[in-house]
Amino acid sequence: MSDDRGFPADGEEFGLSYWLDVGDVIVEVSPGWEDFAQENGGDGIEAKKVLGRNLLSFVHGDVTRMYVRSLVQSARMLRRPICRTYRCDSPDMRRFMEMRLTLENSGLLRWEHRTLRTEPLSRRIEFAVGSAGRSRRIVVRCSICNRLKASGGWCEPDRYEAPLPAVEATVPVIYGVCPDCLGGRSTISASG
Incomplete structure (x- = not known):
């Protein structure tokens, strides 16, 4: 199933x-x-x-x-x-x-x-890989835990305060690996 x-x-x-x-x-x-x-x-x-x-x-x-x-x-x-x-x-x-x-x-x-x-997720959020236009900022998204790099550190996607107009439904991202996941300290667990 x-x-x-x-x-x-x-x-x-x-x-x-x-x-x-x-x-x-x-x-x-x-x-x-x-x-x-x-x-x-x-x-x-x-x-x-x-x-x-x-x-x-x-x-x-x-x-x-x-x-x-x-x-x-x-x-x-x-x-x-x-x-x-x-x-x-x-x-x-x-x-x-x-x-x-x-x-x-x-x-x-x-x-x-x-x-x-x-x-x-507490709210719907979509991502697109690629370059952003001059008016849009590209965000780093961890390929392992999916958290986003924000000014205060790494946060959950639905808690990210995107610096985009309210009508924007898609956040432009590039992929990397956050320090926690790169260091083997993943924030992901098998249980809730």
């Missing part, structure tokens, strides 16, 4: 998976991939558009790319599963997730994802 965005229901086993070859090229996706892509407005993430492409072509921000590379290298070098929690929010829901990277006997690296729990 899955939630309204195609992720496994809270506490379910890993449901969404993909496999990487030694060059970090996506060579296989799990059977539910197409449904997940469609349910999440998947322009660009349908199986035919991800197979044969390097994983890092889907990762935004230099710090985030370094983080992903270190996870992949650790799983391959240590030859044991690597598990990490992260957030994959929708515009109105916090989704607390877990990923597991496992090096298989075939040499392929299996990357799996599952939902640990969800909770509503």
Whole structure:
């Protein structure tokens, strides 16, 4: 069973998976991939558009790319599963997730994802990757915990006071990794 965005229901086993070859090229996706892509407005993430492409072509921000590379290298070098929690929010829901990277006997690296729990955001907020016009400020968003860098530190997305006109519905972001997540002190927990 899955939630309204195609992720496994809270506490379910890993449901969404993909496999990487030694060059970090996506060579296989799990059977539910197409449904997940469609349910999440998947322009660009349908199986035919991800197979044969390097994983890092889907990762935004230099710090985030370094983080992903270190996870992949650790799983391959240590030859044991690597598990990490992260957030994959929708515009109105916090989704607390877990990923597991496992090096298989075939040499392929299996990357799996599952939902640990969800909770509503206090207000709807959308983000767009890219450059901002001269009148808009780009905000740094942590790729792991989804918090935003504000003048007073890092805060939850729905608590961010955007310096944008009230009619603006989308906050322009670049992706990075906050000091807590980079240092292994993630603010994400499996329980509420």
